[in-house]
Amino acid sequence: MKGEGEPLVASRELTAVSADGSRLHVEVYGPEGAPALVLAHGWTCSTLFWSAQIRELAGRGAYRVVAYDQRGHGRSPAVGPDGYSTDALADDLEAVLAAALAPGERAVLAGHSMGGMTIMAAAGRPGFRAHAAAVLLCSTGSARLVAESLVLPMRAGRLRTRFTRAVLGARAPLGPVTPLSKKILKYATMGPGAAPERVAECARIVHACPRAARVAWSHVLGELDLGAVIRELTVPTAVLAGSADRLTPPVHAREIEAALPHSLGLTELTGVGHMTPVEAPEAVTAKLRELVNKYVAGPAAGAGATVVADVAEVTAGEAKEQAV
Template identity: 30%
Template structure:
């Protein structure tokens, strides 16, 4: 019996080592295929990846869940860099930006950066390369961080693309709950890094874009595999799964603290961040928000309706 138990233990350990080795090798291949496109800033010991392109008024750009700065370098920055200095950041734990607290990187944990912590880090990074109050654009979870930026730091105005801004009913499903848990972070995440095929990422991306098509070349450019790294999977799951209480706290401040100009764009058929839950109720709290509903657009307005996004940035710059 003891021999059998020992053999089983060795088999489990061997399997764990094999998963770790496979995950490590895959992460190395991913980072070789999708290196940083910008500079790595040292912000109080935390590396922050910033892509800076163009000239003109500063426009900070913050990507959503599971993303990175390539979300904007695919197309939107090229549309704006002729008259704006575009600064696209990787959020903490994603792309090539580090964590605001090293304890967040622990495998057996469920803690992660709040939107306020993320905004503070990125605002400090901006302070190294910019001056004054920038325009701030955020998509989805990046819109939440943009709102946190405006609540606590200087901003000239906000462009919000399908942001999560209001408290919602229910949870986010069992997969987020598992991956965000301490056991999930230690055990399930390495398995995902080692074994989830790229085709699964493509399938998920198509669901995020639905009902709009994924633009040609997007899947090759975006580097979605960067999110399959263990650090990024843990960061993303923990940040998203723990978001609701932070949004509840932020929501209580919107009416009194958000006096800056706000442009909000939302697809009418967005099922990931439903506009009926977020856009309409937010505008009731902050009536000066200029809300643009995009007919037939899903969760990716920067790709499905880029001209509308550019027009919103231009309106904000004139405000």
Template identity: 40%
Template sequence: MNKRSLVNVGGIATVIGAGVVGVGVGTVLAGIARSALRAELAVDDGPDDLLTAPDSAPHRLPVRSSDGTVLNVEIYGSDDAADDDGDVIVMVHGWTCNTAYWYPQINHLASSEGGRRRVVVYDQRGHGLSERGLRRPTIAMLGQDLDAVLEAAVPAGRRAILVGHSMGGMTIMSWAGQYPEKVGSRVSAVVLVSTAAKGVLENHTLVPVDLPAYARPFAPVVAKAFTSMPVPIPKTPYGVRISHYIALGPHARKAHVDFVDEMIGACPPRARAGWGSAMGKLDVTPGLAALSVPTTVVVGTEDRLTPRTHAEQMAEVLRRNGSLRDLVVYQGVGHMTSIEAAERFNEMLDDLVAEVSRAEQRVS
């Protein structure tokens, strides 16, 4: 066979290979879309008052992280120590979200019903009103940003109750791994919500189980493309159905689905892709092991992005270390746990805050 024939054969093989990949990826995408469009419609039972913007505007505190990137930090609740001298609740949102994710908790905790607690939330870099920065996103960077927020927003002599959802939970574990000496002195308790310590792209359940055998090897390709491609998300009725399938439980309220879809769509494509790519290299197990304070792990049974197996693995590590407070599992709830199950989640936070207060009173 001459050289030209070899080139032709190679070219044909490349075309065939690309065609096979295209068919496989297309089949996976079609399977996800089919499952999303066949799922039940969200329950339209009216608005959810907990999702409204808080009545009181926050105090905005620009915080400069270690590399100079400015983060948008918002502080709710009274600044008067006489009103609230307890631990500060610091809440860290997840991938493609922003500070509005925590509205159901802010509206409760900063109210008289929730004890008018001091609540600190911030936009992860590249999300909301925070700068994206010049460096390539890394998981270590998340922990460094949290450290800057804690130093700036938690008054001297007070500790924080850290609550992190999805990438926010990874942020807390990243911080603990880099600053283990600060865990006990700066933090009194931790809540890890719908998150993972490693293998987040390998263990999702977005892909239907009934795919043809030839398409299954292409599922990781689709997962990587889904998380790391910087393309705008089109606003269509079908797009809302996809958001529902991916991020919320099958019986989610329409108000919740619309709120989440709007929030995800507002995330800049470059930030979404950069942080999605960073999570592909996730391993914050040293930080998980460094959590020496009472830690609660929360997950929904219908979470497709960080399924229950992640929560159980994290809980087992914490149990062995003696720092597991509780493993909380919400039936029928998807990835957006503290929105979908806001009332139950807020009750859990109230109990946790009360426990921390009693423990500190005994020590004092």
């Protein structure tokens, strides 16, 4: 297993092509044939955001981890002004699943922040249902993100919402990582006890996000409303949130968990902020391992396959009756 300071080296790299022709950079870690996870990062991040999980899960050779850069992030090219939407997020995830997994292969899907919104947006898609065995939603929300944000220390209301929208959608470049920028980032996105090295790691990732993509996605998130599609997320789903999250406070996680058809429960991490995979890597990794072992590698995986086969058999029977 590689140490924390060593660079990650993917077993292979892929390019997934989305419905509108957008190209997505995909990295696969770990041995072929191993139980699979697919990781979707959040706004202003990249595949690097999942480094701790990739090292621990794929580095030991027990699991295969697929991570990809959302459009406009990392090594996935920017798109035109009409290419940023929740439908595009869902299209992209379907494209990644088709490119990285074998037909019918099922995996655990995990999304942080905008990555969780990606999973919710795709929940009703055929490509998602063909590959999702279970889901982990980390530090995410489905609606009212700006109104519920606690980034600005103001009383809730129209004025705070207006100022928060302006701050999150600011067009000014983030510039180089400095002691001041790290302090601001920590306040807005991480818990008060976040280790300095983890604050620095998040700052490097966030500051590397292209300004155009950061601004474009901020507008999408500002108008987000996925509340109606949560009930389409019918696979077993666990929810994880930080109690000190200012960007997507735990109220979002509680609402999502209450609406899920097959909830595995909500885990609230005391004192942790929004950047859970970096701030609390052990907790996130443990939850991922638990889900993969149960729903991809364990007995539940076989049960899921039986259900899929039963559905296919019923569908085929119905088609035969109609033909007669």
